[in-house]
Amino acid sequence: MQWLLVIGIIVLLYSSLVGLLNILFPEKHLDWDNINTDVLNFPETFTWGVATAAHQIEGHNVNNWTQFEDRENKESSGSACDHWNRWQDDHNLLVELGVSSYRFSIEWSRIEPNQGDWNEDAIQVYSDMIDSLISKGIEPMITLHHFSHPIWFEEKGGFYQQQNISYFVDYCSRIFPYFSDRVNKWCTVNEPDVFSIMGYHMGMFPPGLRSPLKAIRVMKNVMVAHGEVYHRLKHLNPNSYVGLAKNVTIFDPYRRWNLLHWLTTFALNYIWNGAIISALSRGKMYGKSVTKVKNSADFIGLNYYTHVLTSPFLPQTTEIDLPSRSHETVTEFGYPMYAEGLERATKWLNKLAIPIEITENGVADGEDSLRPTHLKRHLWVIADLIAKGVDIRSYYHWSLMDNFEWAEGYSMRFGLYHVDYENQQRTLRNSGKTYQQIISRHNK
Numbered sequence: 001m002q003w004l005l006v007i008g009i010i011v012l013l014y015s016s017l018v019g020l021l022n023i024l025f026p027e028k029h030l031d032w033d034n035i036n037t038d039v040l041n042f043p044e045t046f047t048w049g050v051a052t053a054a055h056q057i058e059g060h061n062v063n064n065w066t067q068f069e070d071r072e073n074k075e076s077s078g079s080a081c082d083h084w085n086r087w088q089d090d091h092n093l094l095v096e097l098g099v100s101s102y103r104f105s106i107e108w109s110r111i112e113p114n115q116g117d118w119n120e121d122a123i124q125v126y127s128d129m130i131d132s133l134i135s136k137g138i139e140p141m142i143t144l145h146h147f148s149h150p151i152w153f154e155e156k157g158g159f160y161q162q163q164n165i166s167y168f169v170d171y172c173s174r175i176f177p178y179f180s181d182r183v184n185k186w187c188t189v190n191e192p193d194v195f196s197i198m199g200y201h202m203g204m205f206p207p208g209l210r211s212p213l214k215a216i217r218v219m220k221n222v223m224v225a226h227g228e229v230y231h232r233l234k235h236l237n238p239n240s241y242v243g244l245a246k247n248v249t250i251f252d253p254y255r256r257w258n259l260l261h262w263l264t265t266f267a268l269n270y271i272w273n274g275a276i277i278s279a280l281s282r283g284k285m286y287g288k289s290v291t292k293v294k295n296s297a298d299f300i301g302l303n304y305y306t307h308v309l310t311s312p313f314l315p316q317t318t319e320i321d322l323p324s325r326s327h328e329t330v331t332e333f334g335y336p337m338y339a340e341g342l343e344r345a346t347k348w349l350n351k352l353a354i355p356i357e358i359t360e361n362g363v364a365d366g367e368d369s370l371r372p373t374h375l376k377r378h379l380w381v382i383a384d385l386i387a388k389g390v391d392i393r394s395y396y397h398w399s400l401m402d403n404f405e406w407a408e409g410y411s412m413r414f415g416l417y418h419v420d421y422e423n424q425q426r427t428l429r430n431s432g433k434t435y436q437q438i439i440s441r442h443n444k
């Protein structure tokens with residue numbers, strides 16, 4: 001009979017522990033049928049924007065990504081949206097939408113195609129872009145590294161080698177003065193988490209490696225690079241507003257009664273979110289000191305897309321569909337539509353006590369059947385957070401137009417504008433019109 005007692009105690013302890021975890025870490029779901037997402041109240045000072053990245057739209061870049069596309073026989077980015085030749089027209093799309101800010105990235109491989117080889121013509125084009133935006137009353141926000149960099153940097157080992165950080169820091173310090181008289185908002189790096197894990201653990205971004213330890217090392221080096229760049233830029237212009245874009249993915253246990261699922265959840269939340277927040281708030285990451293990273297951001301950019309339901313058998317490639325709750329709508333990318341997670345994401349970021357800029361949020365939806373709802377739900381959550389006192393200053397929708405979606409190529413369409421890649425025609429989608437109306441209502 002004794003063993004029955006032992007089993008009983010174990011069951012009791014297990015269920016109390018799991019019960020406690022469920023209370024402490026709830027997975028919030030709202031009853032969207034009873035929420036009117038047409039009522040959105042934002043402060044007048046709120047910044048409305050859209051975001052893009054150089055390699056995804058410019059066309060004909062030569063960088064670590066094109067090298068990877070060729071080597072791995074991936075869909076080639078090719079002409080992309082031919083934005084490099086059509087940027088003037090594309091700026092008119094921004095005007096049509098009515099945005100007051102535009103987040104885009106400048107391509108290191110265009111500016112410094114060979115080490116020390118400085119391409120003044122390319123710099124001039126970016127400079128003209130900035131002037132054009134300002135003349136249209138649109139505030140530029142520049143990202144210095146959005147997943148792509150020159151081949152020479154990649155061949156030296158990229159961010160895997162700590163000694164290479166200085167190349168990036170030097171490049172940033174040199175390019176910054178060209179634009180800093182006109183550009184105030186700067187993102188040093190885009191998503192150190194996605195960049196390192198997709199490239200070094202999932203093997204789906206260049207260099208296509210599959211080693212969790214390498215991914216962690218790269219993530220740390222990218223954060224150190226961010227910290228160095230932050231201090232350099234602030235030294236050059238103390239008034240500039242410098243931060244980074246952090247992808248916050250929320251990890252939830254797939255089975256909420258399974259302790260193993262909880263343990264995986266905690267591990268992934270720490271690796272993906274906690275380590276970077278800890279670097280910024282405490283100057284410590286994966287047990288190592290990254291002192292210059294502490295307090296190295298005037299704002300934190302939030303890129304929010306989804307939550308991931310976690311188990312120890314999580315797929316090792318994003319090509320396998322992720323699990324979802326039965327009531328959740330699953331988007332073309334395989335992500336559950338989970339706007340509630342944006343609120344949970346800000347809880348991570350609030351630890352930093354600095355302003356939050358929503359630097360990306362959007363959905364792959366070629367038919368545009370989900371995007372209007374997706375947009376309004378996320379905006380509703382943001383408005384609600386602002387009303388509760390969270391310091392969120394902007395929203396940059398991902399993306400202005402369909403573009404080259406990295407590992408997924410052209411199959412995933414994230415644009416408020418549809419792009420016909422045969423003739424490069426852009427067409428405003430209904431979701432684009434929805435966004436346009438929301439902006440115009442608030443900018444009156």
Ligand code: BGC
Pocket residue numbers: 053190191194247303360398405406414
């Ligand atoms: C990246 C974008 C990408 C988007 C949609 C983000 O992680 O910053 O470049 O297109 O997600 O997948």
